[in-house]
Amino acid sequence: MTNNMKHIQFNNVSYEQWKEEAIKALKGKPFETLFTPTTDGITLEPLYTQQTVIEKLGDQLEKQISTIRSLKATKDFSSAQQIFGETAEQFFKNIEDSLERGNQILTIDSRVLFDWDETNISRLASILENNPFKLVLQDKNDVxxxxxxxxxxxxxxxxxxxxLSKEPIKIDNYPNVRTISANTLPYHYEGANVVQELALSLALAAKFANNENNFAEFVNKFYVNFAVDTQFFSEIAKLRAFKILWKAFTKAYNAESNIAVPIVAETSLRSFSKLDEYVNLLRAGNEALSALIGGADVFTVHPHDVLVKPTDKSIRIARNVILVLKEESHAASVLDPSGGSYFIECLTAEYVEKAWSLFLEIEDAGGIDAYEESGKLQRILEEVTTARLKSIEARKHSLIGTNIYANPEDDFNVETNPLFVDVKRLSTPFEELRLLYKNLQPKISILTYGKLKNFKPRADFVSGYFATAGIVANQSGEIDSIADLLNWINKTDSQYIVFVATDEDTKTILPSILENKRKELIIDVAGRFKEEEKEWVEKGLNGFVFAGQNLVEKxxxxxxxxxxxxx
Known part of the structure; x- marks a missing residue:
């Protein structure tokens, strides 16, 4: 019998039916554990349905989608790869190579290792005359x-x-060079979440627009600059939400029609790590795809080793990320690829609502400068940064290769690329731990009791725990008697050990270990034993190693x- 998939129909399932099955699958855990709070102040639901969208947006859904689709500034997703070079000759050679191999927009940071003398300025002028560019400046006096x-x-x-500069740049008779940017990168690297980035982009736009005599002229010179982080769906929604917010913003200036402004973006270095740096490739690819789907016009992919020193190979790979995405996904050929997604549309609407509210709060405070001078901006950024770091350090949020699945034998260069030395990265505490333990060179062991199948999960957890600090902990293997445990402890030259066993065995055996250990030996136990904690610590236990604790502090x-x- 032929199975014709075209004629197979599935029964409609209500949210309540799905919820009932989900509760069964949770096996006693509360249904609420499926809801995920974010640093943006938004709670992600486990399932989004058509009814969810109707309840959230109603008849505003079509307006939201049409606004997003009408405000794409260009028809492309242009590659804007940064040019590197230690000498002027190498730098200009890399420009030629970049253009020949598919780069569309030259990203040039004015901070180079050579002098911008008259000869080099003249060479650059002949290149910029014929090729689109993004110039990153330090100030209006940049040579x-x-x-x-x-x-x-x-x-x-x-x-x-x-x-790209902190303040608008004035250059005459260059109608196609945008010189006013709402650059959210400094706030992003101070810890800003999606809602804050969106609100601050509007606050910057308001500041610059109010300083211009003509709003139409301002718009023709304006663009927004975002960093795109690893939260895939959130970043898609962020870029979409900006377009809706921008339309509301222009209405306040009596703009009569939709005015699209370019969204220029780049991969965020906030989640980049010097540890297992090839994971940065995955982060960059993820971020580039979300920017493509979200509707960015211009995008820069930072090489995976950019925190130290990019090579010709890493630069080529970074450039090809965009080229491959465009050619293989065909997402650039689709207007608003995520449009109509129940999840994305709801998330977009929530970002719009919260970001507009924060923007109005900033304006009521007297604008972005007054808001910053009052200390309110720094306070809200610090709150988000603290929450995000705590989540990373407790491994509730994963940095693959850094705070989870770390390679203890992985080495890294302690030097940082001067262009990015001020970037506040989430992996920094773990990189500092690596250096600390590398200098200490401690002897650490995992003491395991019982059969392998009983202690292996905990032993693997503890092993991975210390791997984040670059430590390969020695393991005792199976030991099945207290006498053998004590004999092992007396013979070991380890300075610190973690005792690993089942809860029942730990409660039975640990007191004997504490009574018979040598005084200088530091002992922790794997697991969380709140009832026994006080008694064991009084008898000489150092503490506990368990899931959910702040790993960096420990x-x-x-x-x-x-x-x-x-x-």
């Missing part, structure tokens, strides 16, 4: 700005690009004890 004086007046109308505390013993 690289003299490049615009070198371009012939008759050619200036054909020059196109973006100038390992730093252990290091301090080890230092004391070594001295």
């Amino acid at each position: 690289i700005l003299t490049v615009f004086e070198q371009i012939e007046p008759s050619s200036r109308k054909q020059v196109s690009g973006y100038i 390992l730093n505390a252990i290091a301090e004890r080890l230092k004391g013993e070594q001295q």
Whole structure:
């Protein structure tokens, strides 16, 4: 009998039916555990349905989708790869190579290792005259700005690009160079969440628009600059939400029609790590795809080793991330690929609502400068940063290769690329732990009791725990008697051990271990034993190793004890 998939129909299932089955699958855990709170102040639901969208948006759904689709500034997702080079000759050679191999927009940070002398400025002028660019400046006095004086007046109308700086830049007779940017990167690296980035982008736009005499002229010079992080769906919704917020913003200035502005973006270095740096490739690919789906116009993929020193190979791979995504996914050929997704549409709407509310709060406070001077901006950013770091350090949020699935033998370069030395990264505490334990060179062991099948899950957890600090802990293997345990303890040259057994065995055996251990030996136990904690600590137990605790604080505390013993 032929099975014709075209004629197979599935029964409609209500949310309540799905919820009932989900509760069964949870086996006693509360249904609420399926809801996920985020650092954006939004709770993600386990299931989004058509009814969810109707309840959230109603007849606003079509308006939301049409607004997003009408405000795409370009028809492309342009590659804007950064140019590197230690010498002027290498730098300009890399520009040529970049253009030949598919780069569409030249990203040039003015901070280079060579001088922007008259010769190099002249060479750059001839290149920018014929190729789109993104210039990253330090201030309005940046010497690289003299490049615009070198371009012939008759050619200036054909020059196109973006100038990224803290304050708007004034250059005359360059109608296709956007010089006013709502650059949210500094706030992103101070810890800003999606809602805050969106609100701050509007607050910057308001500040700059109010300083211009003509709103239409302002819009023609304006663009927004975002960093795209690893939260895939959130970042898609962020870029979509900006377009809706932007339309509301322009209405306040009596704009009569939809005015699209370019969304320029790049991979976030906040989640990049020097540890297992090839995982940065996965992060970059994830971020680039979310930016493509979200509707960014221009995008930069940072090489996976950019935190130290990018190579020709890593630069080529980074450039190809965008080229492959465009060619293989065909998402660039689709207007608003995520449009109509119940989840994305609800998330977009929530970001719009919360970001607009925060934007109005900033404006009521007197604008972004007054809001920052009052200390309110720093306070809300610190709150998010603290919450995010605690989540990372407790391994509730994963940084693969850094705080989970870490390779203890992985080495890394302690030097940081000067261009990104001020970026506040989530992996920094773990990189510092690696250096700390590398200098200490402690002898650490895992003491296991019972059969392998009984202690292996906990032993693997403890092993992975110390791997984040670059430690390969010695394991005792199966020991099935207290006498053998005590004999092992007396013979070991370890300075610190973690005792691993089942809860029942731990409660039975640990008191004997504590009574018979040598005084200077530091012992922790795997697991959380709240009822026995006080008694065991009084008898000489150092503490506990368990899931959910702040790993960085724990390992730093252990290091301090080890230092004391070594001295």
